[in-house]
Amino acid sequence: MKLKNMGTPVANTWCPACPNFLILSSAKKAILELVTEKHAKHNDFVGVTGIGCHGKIYDYINIGGFYGLHGRAIPAATGIVLGNPNLKVIAFAGDGDAYAEGISHFINSARMNPNYALFVHNNKVFALTTGQITPTSEKGYKGKSTPDGNPFPTINPLALALQAGASFVAREYALDIKNLTATMKAAIKHKGFAYVDIIQPCLTFHNFSDYVKDKMYRIKPSKNLESAIKTASTWDYSLNPKAKIPVGIFYKENRPTLGEMFDTKAWHKVKRTSNLKLWDTLRVK
Numbered sequence: 001m002k003l004k005n006m007g008t009p010v011a012n013t014w015c016p017a018c019p020n021f022l023i024l025s026s027a028k029k030a031i032l033e034l035v036t037e038k039h040a041k042h043n044d045f046v047g048v049t050g051i052g053c054h055g056k057i058y059d060y061i062n063i064g065g066f067y068g069l070h071g072r073a074i075p076a077a078t079g080i081v082l083g084n085p086n087l088k089v090i091a092f093a094g095d096g097d098a099y100a101e102g103i104s105h106f107i108n109s110a111r112m113n114p115n116y117a118l119f120v121h122n123n124k125v126f127a128l129t130t131g132q133i134t135p136t137s138e139k140g141y142k143g144k145s146t147p148d149g150n151p152f153p154t155i156n157p158l159a160l161a162l163q164a165g166a167s168f169v170a171r172e173y174a175l176d177i178k179n180l181t182a183t184m185k186a187a188i189k190h191k192g193f194a195y196v197d198i199i200q201p202c203l204t205f206h207n208f209s210d211y212v213k214d215k216m217y218r219i220k221p222s223k224n225l226e227s228a229i230k231t232a233s234t235w236d237y238s239l240n241p242k243a244k245i246p247v248g249i250f251y252k253e254n255r256p257t258l259g260e261m262f263d264t265k266a267w268h269k270v271k272r273t274s275n276l277k278l279w280d281t282l283r284v285k
């Protein structure tokens with residue numbers, strides 16, 4: 001198996017030089033290396049996407065999968081891995097997808113710990129629909145929906161995920177293929193909900209690449225949750241000129257996955273008669 005076998009013949013319609021190309025390369029490389037290292041078979045990988053520029057990755061990467069609805073990559077990924085725990089499920093979402101439409105799924109995945117990796121292509125904007133604000137667009141951003149500037153504060157999705165109980169939380173930069181590939185591999189290997197926010201400036205509708213370029217510094221995973229939350233809170237996704245942006249794995253812990261906590265494969269075998277008995281007791285005589 002070679003890197004060229006990880007692609008597809010589908011014509012790529014991302015804008016020239018979009019950092020999504022580098023997320024694609026890193027994901028292909030991560031999967032290929034995991035296959036070569038015999039961590040999993042090529043056929044075990046499943047890609048799930050939301051709707052947006054990020055979602056097109058589904059067409060360009062040679063794995064099976066599911067093209068989801070906007071904001072619904074997370075529940076689709078959860079369902080797939082509960083249905084077949086042997087699969088290596090990777091969900092690709094946008095920041096609009098995961099932090100706006102899909103925010104409740106994001107928080108509950110962090111709480112419930114289903115065993116899949118979530119890669120969020122975070123360009124701080126709804127890109128496919130040409131530039132509306134998302135919860136990580138900075139205050140003041142002038143886009144299609146906010147010509148006078150975004151009046152709302154940002155959310156901090158890393159701090160949110162950590163507070164909700166996520167068992168693997170990381171941030172990477174799309175242009176740093178080496179570290180992005182390594183963190184993707186670690187996320188896929190992690191047992192539980194492994195979330196990576198990938199900074200991916202949109203060169204057409206929200207180009208903040210000059211802002212992030214000199215601000216990143218690499219961290220090691222924190223020893224405890226409190227210090228991970230503290231580190232995550234140091235960048236609030238604004239474009240504050242004094243901010244520094246930590247990248248790398250913030251936090252990692254082992255705890256039971258959703259699939260381990262419940263025998264989800266046995267659910268379909270539960271006899272309805274037991275429910276009928278329950279109805280009998282509830283029925284008005």
Ligand SMILES: Cc1ncc(C[n+]2csc(CCOP(=O)(O)OP(=O)(O)O)c2C)c(N)n1
Nearest residue numbers: 051052053054070094095096097126127128
């Ligand atoms: C429920 C729903 N709401 C809105 C849309 C329209 N829509 C399609 S793509 C998109 C923007 C996607 O933005 P994001 O998730 O940030 O991904 P990006 O394009 O930036 O990769 C929107 C709003 C939709 N398809 N479905």
